[in-house]
Amino acid sequence: MTEKRGRRWPRIIMWTAAVFAILAGAGFGYETVARGGDADRHPPRGRLIDVGGHRLHLYCTGTGGPTVILEAGLGESSASWADVQSRIAARTRVCSYDRAGYAWSEEGPGPRTADREARELHTLLDAAGEAGPYVLVGHSYGGAVVRVFAHHWSDQTAGLVLVDSMDESGVGELRVARPLVAAQFTAYELAGRFGLLRLLGGSAAAPPDAPEIAVRDAAVVYGPASMAAARAEGWSTVDSAAQVAATVRAGAWRDLPVVVIVAKGQPEEVVAHHRGLAAMSARGRLVVAGTAEHYVQYAQPDLVVDAVSEVAGSADRG
Secondary structure (H helix, E strand, O other), rough: OOHHHHHHHHHHHHHHHHHHHHHHHHHHHHHHHEEEEEOHHHHOOOOEOOOOOOEEEEEEOOOOOEEEEEEOOOOOOOOHHHHHHHHHHOOOEEEEEEOOOOOOOOHHHHHHHHHHHHHHHHHHHHHHHOOOOOEEEEEOHHHHHHHHHHHHOHEEEEEEEEOOOOOOOOOOHHHHHHHHHHHHHHHHHHHHHHHHHHHHHHHOOOOOHHHHHHHOHHHHOOHHHHHHHHHHHHHHHHHHHHHHHOOOOOOOOOOOOOEEOOOOOOOHHHHHHHHHHHHHOOOEEEEEEOOOOOOOOHHHHHHHHHHHHHHHHHHHOO
């Protein structure tokens, strides 16, 4: 009896592998066919602008100045700002965009560091005819991109709002986390390529309280290309952190209006880091959010909108 059971296991393994292969192939085929219709089902809201070999998706609304630029976090795109953007647009001009590879933007060259992406953002705004100076708003990793932008083009920076932004001082932690982050986004990418994202629906991919458009267009917003772009950025975070750290010095932001928002409940060293960022400007201030959620713009959109309005109003008054 034991010998018969022993001979049965290879057959079970073989049939299990065959079923898995069939399901994977069906999922891959389903995703490939479905993706061909994404342009009609999930069209971009904005324009595709050439930035030198690839195009980035830019979505601008509202009128007036200064123009507000919204920079999303790792794994996120312009869709993450939809609710905040609609509120800001009632007061001034505001633009969100997708970094290379994300959502409706085309893949760009590597490495995908904060410095490269800040330069691409500058090219994008210039090519689109969106004049500065700009109020730069960055969430999480997006904070690294706008800080590098402000360093390179201080004359085109009217103010900063940093929303629970990346801490560039934790290089050791970033180096340890890098392979885990890469594995995570690789898993997400594979899930997308084999159709699981479409089958499960957008709510399975989007963070809690994400804007409706992020859920509705999840097949594009959190699709395989977006997850591959997130993996590339995640792998470059150590270099990005070094690039941001090189811009840090006392008084670096002079008297620019700056609001630094940090989620509540953070360790004192994290709060101290953000307090130090605010102190880089004579007009900088730290705000501790009333939520522990990293996506402060989801949990407390009014807090973020008010901070942007404060900075834009101060910048407009000079």
